Amino acid sequence: MAKKVLTLIFIFTLYLFLFSFSSISVNVNDIRFTGKIDDNDIVYLPLSEICSQFEIRYGFFSDTGIIAINFGDLMISGSVGQKSIIINDKIENLENSPRIIQSEVYLPVQFFVKYLDLDISWQPEDFEQEAYIEKFMYKNTEKGLNIFVIADKTFSRSEYFLTKENNTVIISFPNTYIEESDSYLHYPDEYIEGINIDNQDDNTGSIIIAFRESFDIEVGPVVNPSGLVISVSDIIELEDYPENIILSETEDTREVEKIAEEVPGDKNVDDIQLPDAADLLSEISDISDLSNYSDELYYPDFRDIFMESIDDIIIDQSAIKVDQDSVSESLEGKRIVIDAGHGGDDAGITSFGMYEKDISLAIARKLFQKFHNKNAEPFMTRSTNSNLSHADRTYTGNKERADLFISLHTGASQNPGASGFSIFYYSTAHLAEMKDTLSKAQNIEDEAEADRILVELKRTSIMEESRKYARILSRQMEEKTGFIERMIFGGGFSILRDLNMPAVIIEVNMLTNKEIADLLTEDDIQEKIAEAIANAAERYFVAGDSL
Amino acid sequence: MKDTYGIVKLVFKLIWFAFMLVAFYFLFFHQFEEYQSEIPDRYIRDDSEYDSVEMSNYIFYYSDGYRLIPEDREIKIVDEPLELAGNIIEEYMKGPENNDLYYPIPKKTGLRAFFLYNNSLYIDFTREFNTNYKGGVIPEILALYGVVNTVTQIEAVERVKFLINGEDSDIILSHLYTGEYIYPDNSLIHRF
Numbered sequence: 001m002a003k004k005v006l007t008l009i010f011i012f013t014l015y016l017f018l019f020s021f022s023s024i025s026v027n028v029n030d031i032r033f034t035g036k037i038d039d040n041d042i043v044y045l046p047l048s049e050i051c052s053q054f055e056i057r058y059g060f061f062s063d064t065g066i067i068a069i070n071f072g073d074l075m076i077s078g079s080v081g082q083k084s085i086i087i088n089d090k091i092e093n094l095e096n097s098p099r100i101i102q103s104e105v106y107l108p109v110q111f112f113v114k115y116l117d118l119d120i121s122w123q124p125e126d127f128e129q130e131a132y133i134e135k136f137m138y139k140n141t142e143k144g145l146n147i148f149v150i151a152d153k154t155f156s157r158s159e160y161f162l163t164k165e166n167n168t169v170i171i172s173f174p175n176t177y178i179e180e181s182d183s184y185l186h187y188p189d190e191y192i193e194g195i196n197i198d199n200q201d202d203n204t205g206s207i208i209i210a211f212r213e214s215f216d217i218e219v220g221p222v223v224n225p226s227g228l229v230i231s232v233s234d235i236i237e238l239e240d241y242p243e244n245i246i247l248s249e250t251e252d253t254r255e256v257e258k259i260a261e262e263v264p265g266d267k268n269v270d271d272i273q274l275p276d277a278a279d280l281l282s283e284i285s286d287i288s289d290l291s292n293y294s295d296e297l298y299y300p301d302f303r304d305i306f307m308e309s310i311d312d313i314i315i316d317q318s319a320i321k322v323d324q325d326s327v328s329e330s331l332e333g334k335r336i337v338i339d340a341g342h343g344g345d346d347a348g349i350t351s352f353g354m355y356e357k358d359i360s361l362a363i364a365r366k367l368f369q370k371f372h373n374k375n376a377e378p379f380m381t382r383s384t385n386s387n388l389s390h391a392d393r394t395y396t397g398n399k400e401r402a403d404l405f406i407s408l409h410t411g412a413s414q415n416p417g418a419s420g421f422s423i424f425y426y427s428t429a430h431l432a433e434m435k436d437t438l439s440k441a442q443n444i445e446d447e448a449e450a451d452r453i454l455v456e457l458k459r460t461s462i463m464e465e466s467r468k469y470a471r472i473l474s475r476q477m478e479e480k481t482g483f484i485e486r487m488i489f490g491g492g493f494s495i496l497r498d499l500n501m502p503a504v505i506i507e508v509n510m511l512t513n514k515e516i517a518d519l520l521t522e523d524d525i526q527e528k529i530a531e532a533i534a535n536a537a538e539r540y541f542v543a544g545d546s547l
Numbered sequence: 548m549k550d551t552y553g554i555v556k557l558v559f560k561l562i563w564f565a566f567m568l569v570a571f572y573f574l575f576f577h578q579f580e581e582y583q584s585e586i587p588d589r590y591i592r593d594d595s596e597y598d599s600v601e602m603s604n605y606i607f608y609y610s611d612g613y614r615l616i617p618e619d620r621e622i623k624i625v626d627e628p629l630e631l632a633g634n635i636i637e638e639y640m641k642g643p644e645n646n647d648l649y650y651p652i653p654k655k656t657g658l659r660a661f662f663l664y665n666n667s668l669y670i671d672f673t674r675e676f677n678t679n680y681k682g683g684v685i686p687e688i689l690a691l692y693g694v695v696n697t698v699t700q701i702e703a704v705e706r707v708k709f710l711i712n713g714e715d716s717d718i719i720l721s722h723l724y725t726g727e728y729i730y731p732d733n734s735l736i737h738r739f
Contacts, residue, residue, distance in 0.1 A: 010567060177655065180678055199654065199679065349682035356682060390718070412683025414649040415612025424684055424722075486613050487685060489734065494717065494724040505722070507684055 027121040028112065029054070036106055041156060042096045044106035056116065060105050067098060067105060071116050080105065087115065113163050120161060121174065121204045131155070131176040133205060133227070135183040136195070143233040144215065145191050149207065151176070151227035160228060162219050167193070167211045169230070171219065178205035182345050191215065191232055194353055210353075330538050331376035337402040338371070338380050339495070340364035341409040341505075344387025349412045351511045354521060357385065360408040363508065363526045367408070370534035390495040397499050404469065404537055405499050410520065411486075411507035419516045420486035421477050424505040425466035426497050427490025428459055458500075463490065465502035473504065473536035480532035481525065483509055502540075506533065605635060608696045609643040610651040610689040614737040615696060618643055628703035629663045636661060636670065639697055651689040653679035659713065667728055668698055671710040680720050687720045692735050699731040706730050 024043055026035045028050060035045045047067065051058040057070040065080035078085035083097045096108040112118045137148040149155075149171075161172040178197045187195055193210040209230070211217070216233040340361040342348035348356025364380055371378035379400050381393045397405040411422055467490060474485045496503045508529050509516045519525050601624040608615040620638055625631050636658060642650040657673040680687065695707045706728035711719050717726040 010563075010570075409684065412681060412686055413612040414610060414651070414686060418612040420613070422685055487735075489688065491688065491732070492724040492727065492729070493684075493722055495722065497724055505684065510683075512683075 026109065028118050030119075030121075035109070036101050038099070043109045043161070044096075044099060044101065045109055045112060047098075047105040047107050050112065050116075050118070054116075054118070065100075067107075069116075074115065076115060085111075109161060110163060114165065121172070131159075131173060133173065133176060133178040133207075135179065135181040136187070137183070137225070138188055140188075141231075143231070145188060145232040147209070147230040147232065148222060148225060149228040149230065150225050154221045154226045155228045156221055160219070164217065167214055169209045169211065169217055169219075170206055171209075171228070171230075172204050172206045175203045176205040177203075178207065185345055185347060196350065196353070330542050331371065331374040334376045334404070334537070334541055335400055335402045336371050336376050336378050336404045336406065336537060337397045337400055338364045338367050338378055339393050339397075339405065339407040340380065340382055341407055342387070343382050343385055346387045349410055349511045351412070352514055352517045354511060354517050356410045356511060359410050359508075359511070359520050359526075361385070363408050363529050366526050366530035367406070367533055370530045371537070374534060374538060376537070393495055394498045397501065397503065402501050403541070405496075405501055405503035406533060406537075407495055407503070407505040409505055409507045410511040411509060412512045413510050414512075416512055416514075418486075418510050419513050420484040421474075421481075421509055422485070422487040422489070422507045423470040423474055424488075424493055424496075424507075425463065425470050425490050426459070426493050426499070426503065427463050427467075428456065462500070462502055466490075466496075466504055469502050469536065469540045470504050472539050473506065473533060476532040476536040476539070477506075477508075477529070480535070481528045605700055606697070607635075607639050607643070608693045608736065609645075609648040610686075610693060611647070611737065612649060613685065615689060615693055615735045616645075616648055616737050618645055618648065620644070628701055629661070631701055632661060632663065632668055632698055632704060635698055635701065636694075639694065651686065651693040652676065653681075653690065655679055659710075663703065666703060666705040667708055668701075668704045668706070669708045669710060670694065670698075671713055674712045676709075677711055677719055682721065684722050687722055688735065690720070691723060691725070691729060692732055695729050696731045696733070696736070 024035045024037050026033050026043065026045060028045065031053060033045055033049055033053075035043050037043055047058060047060070047069075050056070051069070059068045060066070061068075067076075067078050067080065069076040074087060076085060076087050078094075078098060080098050080100055083094045084091055085094060086092075094108060094111055096110070098105060098107045098111075100106070109120050113120055131151050131153050133149055133151040135150050137150055139146045139148065155173065159174065161174070163170040163172075178199055180197070184195045184197055189212075191211060193212050195210070196208040198206045198208065211232070218231040218233070220229055220231070221227075222229040340357070340363075342355075342357040342360065344357075346357065348360070350356070361382070365383070368378045368380055379396065379402065381396045382388055393407070411420075467488075470488050474488055477483055478485060493505060496505065509520060511517050511520065602621045603624045604619050605622045606617045607620045609618055610616065622631070622634050622638060625634065640652070640656075640658060652672075653676055655673075656676040656679065659671040659673055661668060661670045663669075676690075680690070691709065694709075698704050698707060708715070708728050709719055709725050710716075715726070717724060719725045723729075
């Protein structure tokens with residue numbers, strides 16, 4: 001009898017001992033729960049605890065093993081040990097079946113995310129090593145495509161969490177930081193529609209991959225290179241990729257095609273061979289030496305090549321069909337440079353699948369036409385999805401002897417509900433240095449110092465003019481678009497500091513607000529923004545609006 | 548033979564019982580010793596040794612998503628400006644106490660070093676300051692000026708120069724020129 005009791009106690013102790021090691025802390029909507037990991041590293045969460053916490057109605061019939069859950073409009077029923085579940089009369093399959101562990105019903109975490117709309121994150125202390133994801137690599141295989149998530153360690157199955165919804169796959173990595181890399185922007189278009197990465201507060205990095213079709217996707221660890229492999233199987237035969245493509249080396253032409261479609265007028269833009277200014281720029285080893293103050297410091301050969309390319313772009317843009325009836329001569333002779341912010345591999349703010357570079361370019365094209373209608377001479381720093389340095393943009397402004405320089409951007413805020421536009425101009429905010437300069441101006445002996453003071457005074461004059469335009473623009477934006485002004489700020493902006501004309505950066509609204517982000521993609525609001533900017537220029541130059 | 552078998556059984560029972568006792572002890576009763584610091588007492592700073600610790604209110608500038616919002620915080624006053632700057636930066640990097648405010652510095656940014664030279668405070672952040680920046684002029688302005696407006700309350704600090712991983716860069720985020728010193732700008736502070 002004693003032996004039996006001892007044996008039972010031993011087994012019970014061993015049972016407790018083993019299960020204390022297979023538990024894992026999981027945060028569900030920021031509330032901590034204890035989950036279980038099975039032999040295959042699948043994480044399960046207790047149904048009763050979660051349903052009680054989030055007031056979800058549920059039932060479990062121990063005699064038949066049937067589970068019933070009522071969540072909002074969803075009626076979900078399933079059974080312990082069965083992968084199939086019935087959701088509102090439709091049968092769906094779970095990757096892993098519900099289980100009974102220690103007389104409690106446990107369901108796999110995927111179930112809670114997919115059907116009960118709960119956010120899952122992991123307690124970082126449960127993982128020994130902090131991981132770091134560097135980049136993606138893409139390799140074509142016989143079946144389709146392998147996406148290698150290159151990291152400093154190999155992820156076991158318990159160290160990532162996979163959710164599939166329609167054609168989108170979300171892989172979350174607890175206690176992992178995902179490096180921003182170009183490889184997320186350059187992916188094979190045939191398979192992937194878009195990739196987003198998100199490093200969240202709770203140290204969980206997420207990779208969101210939107211596939212073009214509903215491919216068969218398998219995820220698993222990979223040792224060399226270390227990380228994770230996402231295997232995409234496709235029945236359709238696709239063109240072969242060269243082996244070991246690092247996609248940062250491939251060209252992303254989708255944006256160019258998209259922009260080409262947006263060009264107004266009846267000219268077939270696909271036929272236009274737009275020179276790539278960025279390629280020409282890359283021939284110069286040290287672009288930062290480009291001065292925008294003096295022509296003497298330009299690289300003459302480079303300047304010619306570069307400006308030829310700009311001229312070509314302008315000619316192409318002039319071919320845009322202009323409605324002659326609406327042409328007024330209000331801005332005749334005024335040279336205005338429109339700078340669409342970011343571009344190429346610099347997407348700017350990426351939010352809700354939208355890129356700042358696309359929205360700024362779309363508004364820039366509309367603004368180009370507005371200025372054209374007003375008989376001004378507009379120029380664009382870029383008309384394609386190309387990345388220009390600040391020096392290149394400034395160069396265009398100064399070379400064209402522009403009367404006004406407008407840099408178009410979208411805004412961002414940590415507050416997801418934030419909205420409104422902001423305007424920025426260059427200001428010599430370092431007042432202490434200015435005071436020094438002005439005090440020295442009383443007794444000038446050094447000629448170079450005198451020149452420097454003249455430049456400072458010129459800058460001050462430009463600053464005043466820029467501020468004046470900013471205020472007119474703010475009023476026009478409020479009138480035309482109904483957006484609220486959030487900030488007019490003068491500071492040391494890199495792109496504006498070397499410009500020799502009044503210049504502003506305008507962030508037309510916050511891309512981090514979902515409603516606003518959707519709005520900014522609409523033609524109507526883009527037209528209104530362009531109209532506000534053009535009208536402000538008209539008032540600034542012609543009406544002599546004084547503010 | 549039977550007796551020998553009985554002794555063997557008894558020995559096994561005793562071993563079994565001893566094992567169970569040890570297992571129970573470790574599972575339910577044993578408290579693992581906490582790590583004992585071996586740092587000599589003289590190196591451990593004890594604030595109670597000081598007669599009085601002078602605290603003073605400093606205004607920390609965090610963000611509401613649009614502008615800088617002041618928050619009063621108590622800081623231990625020290626004579627050495629660099630040490631005071633260290634106290635302020637360390638406290639600032641703990642983030643706002645008001646849950647409605649945002650910590651404007653990009654996530655996971657660490658402080659590598661700081662030093663004072665010629666009334667300029669050089670602050671060297673880790674590379675996360677750049678890599679975790681998500682874009683936008685306002686977040687950039689608030690990240691930089693939140694720090695600048697806070698630390699320039701120290702009399703000996705007039706301006707700030709930002710470094711990333713020990714390197715001086717013309718543009719450490721995206722839009723603002725950081726090749727020169729940044730002076731505080733009160734126009735960014737929200738006026739209630």
